[in-house]
Amino acid sequence: MAVRYALALLAGILFAGFCALGTWQVKRLFWKLDLIERVEQRVHAPATDAPGPAAWASVTQQTDEYRHVRLSGTYLPIFNTLVQATTALGSGYWLVTPLRLADGSTVLINRGFVPRRESIGASTPAGIVEIDGLLRISETGGGFLRENSPATQHWYSRDVAAIGASHMLSNVAPYFVDAKAKSETAADAPVGGLTVISFHNSHLVYALTWFALALMVAGITWWIVREDKRRRARRAGGNSTQESDHAGQD
Numbered sequence: 001m002a003v004r005y006a007l008a009l010l011a012g013i014l015f016a017g018f019c020a021l022g023t024w025q026v027k028r029l030f031w032k033l034d035l036i037e038r039v040e041q042r043v044h045a046p047a048t049d050a051p052g053p054a055a056w057a058s059v060t061q062q063t064d065e066y067r068h069v070r071l072s073g074t075y076l077p078i079f080n081t082l083v084q085a086t087t088a089l090g091s092g093y094w095l096v097t098p099l100r101l102a103d104g105s106t107v108l109i110n111r112g113f114v115p116r117r118e119s120i121g122a123s124t125p126a127g128i129v130e131i132d133g134l135l136r137i138s139e140t141g142g143g144f145l146r147e148n149s150p151a152t153q154h155w156y157s158r159d160v161a162a163i164g165a166s167h168m169l170s171n172v173a174p175y176f177v178d179a180k181a182k183s184e185t186a187a188d189a190p191v192g193g194l195t196v197i198s199f200h201n202s203h204l205v206y207a208l209t210w211f212a213l214a215l216m217v218a219g220i221t222w223w224i225v226r227e228d229k230r231r232r233a234r235r236a237g238g239n240s241t242q243e244s245d246h247a248g249q250d
Helices: 002-044 053-058 117-121 160-166 203-249
Strands: 068-075 081-087 090-100 106-114 128-137 172-179
Touching (some): 002 068, 053 172, 068 106, 081 106, 090 117, 106 128, 106 160
Antiparallel strands (some): 068 128, 090 106, 128 172
Protein backbone atom coordinates (compact mmCIF):
# COMPACT_ATOMS: atom_id res chain seq x y z
CA MET A 1 0.00 0.00 0.00
CA ALA A 2 2.81 2.42 0.90
CA VAL A 3 4.52 1.69 -2.41
CA ARG A 4 1.34 2.53 -4.35
CA TYR A 5 0.96 5.82 -2.52
CA ALA A 6 4.62 6.67 -3.18
CA LEU A 7 4.24 5.89 -6.89
CA ALA A 8 1.05 7.94 -7.09
CA LEU A 9 2.77 10.88 -5.38
CA LEU A 10 5.75 10.64 -7.77
CA ALA A 11 3.44 10.49 -10.80
CA GLY A 12 1.54 13.53 -9.54
CA ILE A 13 4.76 15.50 -9.06
CA LEU A 14 6.04 14.55 -12.53
CA PHE A 15 2.71 15.39 -14.18
CA ALA A 16 2.49 18.77 -12.47
CA GLY A 17 6.13 19.52 -13.22
CA PHE A 18 5.85 18.68 -16.92
CA CYS A 19 2.65 20.72 -17.24
CA ALA A 20 4.33 23.68 -15.53
CA LEU A 21 7.31 23.47 -17.90
CA GLY A 22 4.99 23.25 -20.90
CA THR A 23 3.02 26.27 -19.73
CA TRP A 24 6.25 28.22 -19.19
CA GLN A 25 7.37 27.42 -22.75
CA VAL A 26 4.03 28.63 -24.10
CA LYS A 27 4.58 31.93 -22.27
CA ARG A 28 8.10 32.09 -23.69
CA LEU A 29 6.68 31.45 -27.16
CA PHE A 30 4.36 34.44 -26.98
CA TRP A 31 7.18 36.56 -25.50
CA LYS A 32 9.49 35.58 -28.40
CA LEU A 33 6.80 36.31 -31.01
CA ASP A 34 6.20 39.72 -29.44
CA LEU A 35 9.96 40.40 -29.42
CA ILE A 36 10.28 39.47 -33.10
CA GLU A 37 7.40 41.78 -33.98
CA ARG A 38 8.92 44.67 -32.01
CA VAL A 39 12.32 44.17 -33.61
CA GLU A 40 10.77 44.15 -37.08
CA GLN A 41 9.09 47.46 -36.26
CA ARG A 42 12.41 48.95 -35.07
CA VAL A 43 14.32 47.83 -38.15
CA HIS A 44 11.83 49.29 -40.59
CA ALA A 45 11.02 52.44 -38.62
CA PRO A 46 12.47 55.80 -39.72
CA ALA A 47 15.95 56.43 -38.34
CA THR A 48 16.21 58.26 -35.02
CA ASP A 49 19.24 59.82 -33.33
CA ALA A 50 21.52 57.24 -31.69
CA PRO A 51 21.38 57.40 -27.87
CA GLY A 52 23.81 59.93 -26.43
CA PRO A 53 25.85 59.61 -23.21
CA ALA A 54 22.91 60.71 -21.05
CA ALA A 55 20.86 57.74 -22.28
CA TRP A 56 23.59 55.07 -22.35
CA ALA A 57 22.67 53.66 -18.96
CA SER A 58 19.14 52.87 -20.15
CA VAL A 59 20.16 51.13 -23.39
CA THR A 60 19.20 47.44 -23.21
CA GLN A 61 18.94 44.54 -25.60
CA GLN A 62 15.21 44.22 -25.01
CA THR A 63 14.37 47.85 -25.75
CA ASP A 64 17.06 48.96 -28.19
CA GLU A 65 18.61 46.05 -30.13
CA TYR A 66 18.26 46.60 -33.91
CA ARG A 67 16.95 50.15 -33.58
CA HIS A 68 17.30 52.10 -36.83
CA VAL A 69 19.56 54.98 -35.85
CA ARG A 70 21.57 57.79 -37.42
CA LEU A 71 24.61 59.66 -36.19
CA SER A 72 27.43 61.81 -37.56
CA GLY A 73 31.05 62.28 -36.68
CA THR A 74 34.62 61.75 -37.80
CA TYR A 75 36.17 58.32 -38.28
CA LEU A 76 39.36 57.42 -36.37
CA PRO A 77 40.89 54.91 -38.83
CA ILE A 78 44.13 54.56 -36.83
CA PHE A 79 42.02 52.50 -34.43
CA ASN A 80 40.53 50.18 -37.07
CA THR A 81 39.74 46.74 -35.64
CA LEU A 82 39.05 43.47 -37.42
CA VAL A 83 36.57 41.05 -35.90
CA GLN A 84 36.37 37.55 -37.35
CA ALA A 85 33.08 36.97 -39.17
CA THR A 86 31.21 34.42 -41.25
CA THR A 87 28.74 36.01 -43.64
CA ALA A 88 26.78 35.36 -46.81
CA LEU A 89 29.91 36.51 -48.64
CA GLY A 90 32.08 33.91 -46.92
CA SER A 91 34.56 34.02 -44.06
CA GLY A 92 36.45 37.18 -43.33
CA TYR A 93 36.21 40.09 -40.92
CA TRP A 94 34.03 42.93 -39.78
CA LEU A 95 35.89 46.23 -40.09
CA VAL A 96 35.08 48.21 -36.95
CA THR A 97 36.12 51.87 -36.80
CA PRO A 98 35.53 54.36 -33.94
CA LEU A 99 33.45 57.41 -34.83
CA ARG A 100 34.19 60.55 -32.81
CA LEU A 101 31.00 62.58 -32.33
CA ALA A 102 30.70 66.34 -31.89
CA ASP A 103 30.12 65.99 -28.12
CA GLY A 104 33.42 64.12 -27.73
CA SER A 105 31.87 60.70 -27.26
CA THR A 106 32.81 57.70 -29.40
CA VAL A 107 30.66 55.07 -31.07
CA LEU A 108 32.13 51.99 -32.72
CA ILE A 109 30.84 51.54 -36.25
CA ASN A 110 30.81 48.15 -37.94
CA ARG A 111 31.47 49.47 -41.43
CA GLY A 112 30.96 46.05 -43.01
CA PHE A 113 32.65 42.91 -44.28
CA VAL A 114 36.19 42.63 -45.63
CA PRO A 115 37.70 39.34 -46.84
CA ARG A 116 41.31 39.61 -45.60
CA ARG A 117 43.30 40.97 -42.66
CA GLU A 118 45.15 43.21 -45.10
CA SER A 119 41.86 45.03 -45.61
CA ILE A 120 42.27 46.69 -42.23
CA GLY A 121 43.76 49.61 -44.19
CA ALA A 122 40.66 50.03 -46.35
CA SER A 123 39.98 53.59 -47.49
CA THR A 124 38.12 55.56 -44.85
CA PRO A 125 35.91 58.56 -45.67
CA ALA A 126 37.50 61.76 -44.39
CA GLY A 127 35.78 64.59 -42.60
CA ILE A 128 32.33 64.45 -41.05
CA VAL A 129 30.31 61.43 -42.20
CA GLU A 130 26.65 60.55 -41.77
CA ILE A 131 25.99 56.99 -40.58
CA ASP A 132 22.68 55.22 -41.02
CA GLY A 133 22.43 51.78 -39.48
CA LEU A 134 21.19 49.42 -36.79
CA LEU A 135 22.06 49.71 -33.12
CA ARG A 136 23.64 46.54 -31.76
CA ILE A 137 24.41 45.56 -28.18
CA SER A 138 28.03 44.81 -27.26
CA GLU A 139 29.07 41.17 -27.74
CA THR A 140 31.15 40.17 -24.73
CA GLY A 141 33.19 37.05 -24.14
CA GLY A 142 34.60 36.24 -27.57
CA GLY A 143 33.45 33.52 -29.95
CA PHE A 144 32.69 29.82 -29.59
CA LEU A 145 35.64 28.26 -27.71
CA ARG A 146 37.76 31.30 -28.62
CA GLU A 147 38.46 34.27 -26.40
CA ASN A 148 39.26 37.75 -27.62
CA SER A 149 42.96 38.63 -27.40
CA PRO A 150 43.33 42.43 -27.10
CA ALA A 151 47.11 42.12 -26.80
CA THR A 152 47.42 40.56 -30.26
CA GLN A 153 44.33 42.27 -31.71
CA HIS A 154 42.59 39.00 -32.47
CA TRP A 155 38.86 39.52 -31.99
CA TYR A 156 36.04 37.02 -32.27
CA SER A 157 33.20 39.20 -31.00
CA ARG A 158 32.39 42.89 -31.12
CA ASP A 159 33.09 43.57 -27.47
CA VAL A 160 32.74 47.34 -27.34
CA ALA A 161 34.33 47.92 -23.93
CA ALA A 162 37.29 45.65 -24.62
CA ILE A 163 37.96 47.09 -28.09
CA GLY A 164 37.73 50.63 -26.76
CA ALA A 165 40.05 49.84 -23.86
CA SER A 166 42.60 48.18 -26.16
CA HIS A 167 42.89 51.46 -28.08
CA MET A 168 42.72 53.56 -24.89
CA LEU A 169 39.58 55.30 -26.12
CA SER A 170 37.43 57.16 -23.61
CA ASN A 171 33.71 57.90 -23.37
CA VAL A 172 32.80 54.94 -25.61
CA ALA A 173 29.12 54.06 -26.11
CA PRO A 174 28.01 50.66 -24.73
CA TYR A 175 26.72 49.68 -28.17
CA PHE A 176 27.96 49.64 -31.75
CA VAL A 177 26.20 50.41 -35.02
CA ASP A 178 26.01 48.14 -38.07
CA ALA A 179 26.28 50.52 -41.03
CA LYS A 180 23.78 49.97 -43.81
CA ALA A 181 24.75 48.94 -47.31
CA LYS A 182 26.42 51.40 -49.73
CA SER A 183 27.39 53.85 -47.00
CA GLU A 184 30.90 53.90 -48.55
CA THR A 185 31.78 54.04 -52.24
CA ALA A 186 35.56 53.42 -52.44
CA ALA A 187 36.67 50.37 -54.43
CA ASP A 188 38.10 48.67 -51.34
CA ALA A 189 35.26 49.77 -49.04
CA PRO A 190 33.82 47.19 -46.66
CA VAL A 191 30.45 45.70 -47.59
CA GLY A 192 27.78 46.94 -45.20
CA GLY A 193 24.17 45.91 -44.71
CA LEU A 194 24.91 42.26 -43.87
CA THR A 195 23.22 42.25 -40.48
CA VAL A 196 21.40 38.96 -39.96
CA ILE A 197 18.28 39.35 -37.85
CA SER A 198 17.42 35.91 -36.61
CA PHE A 199 15.85 34.61 -33.42
CA HIS A 200 15.98 30.98 -32.35
CA ASN A 201 12.38 30.04 -31.61
CA SER A 202 11.80 26.41 -30.59
CA HIS A 203 9.47 27.17 -27.71
CA LEU A 204 6.48 25.50 -29.38
CA VAL A 205 8.46 22.28 -29.85
CA TYR A 206 9.62 22.41 -26.23
CA ALA A 207 6.07 23.05 -25.00
CA LEU A 208 4.68 20.12 -26.99
CA THR A 209 7.48 17.90 -25.65
CA TRP A 210 6.73 18.76 -22.02
CA PHE A 211 2.98 18.30 -22.48
CA ALA A 212 3.60 14.98 -24.25
CA LEU A 213 5.69 13.81 -21.30
CA ALA A 214 2.88 14.88 -18.94
CA LEU A 215 0.40 12.81 -21.00
CA MET A 216 2.78 9.86 -20.97
CA VAL A 217 3.01 10.01 -17.17
CA ALA A 218 -0.78 10.24 -16.95
CA GLY A 219 -1.20 7.31 -19.38
CA ILE A 220 1.33 5.09 -17.62
CA THR A 221 -0.22 5.90 -14.25
CA TRP A 222 -3.69 5.04 -15.55
CA TRP A 223 -2.40 1.74 -16.99
CA ILE A 224 -0.66 0.81 -13.72
CA VAL A 225 -3.78 1.63 -11.69
CA ARG A 226 -5.98 -0.41 -14.05
CA GLU A 227 -3.65 -3.42 -13.96
CA ASP A 228 -3.40 -3.18 -10.18
CA LYS A 229 -7.20 -3.19 -9.90
CA ARG A 230 -7.39 -6.21 -12.22
CA ARG A 231 -4.81 -8.11 -10.19
CA ARG A 232 -6.64 -7.36 -6.99
CA ALA A 233 -9.94 -8.37 -8.60
CA ARG A 234 -8.44 -11.68 -9.79
CA ARG A 235 -6.89 -12.23 -6.40
CA ALA A 236 -10.20 -11.50 -4.69
CA GLY A 237 -11.99 -13.83 -7.13
CA GLY A 238 -9.48 -16.58 -6.48
CA ASN A 239 -9.87 -16.23 -2.74
CA SER A 240 -13.66 -16.38 -3.05
CA THR A 241 -13.42 -19.58 -5.09
CA GLN A 242 -11.10 -21.16 -2.57
CA GLU A 243 -13.45 -20.23 0.25
CA SER A 244 -16.39 -21.76 -1.65
CA ASP A 245 -14.44 -24.99 -2.22
CA HIS A 246 -13.57 -25.19 1.45
CA ALA A 247 -17.20 -24.57 2.38
CA GLY A 248 -18.33 -27.36 0.03
CA GLN A 249 -15.84 -29.80 1.52
CA ASP A 250 -17.09 -29.02 4.97
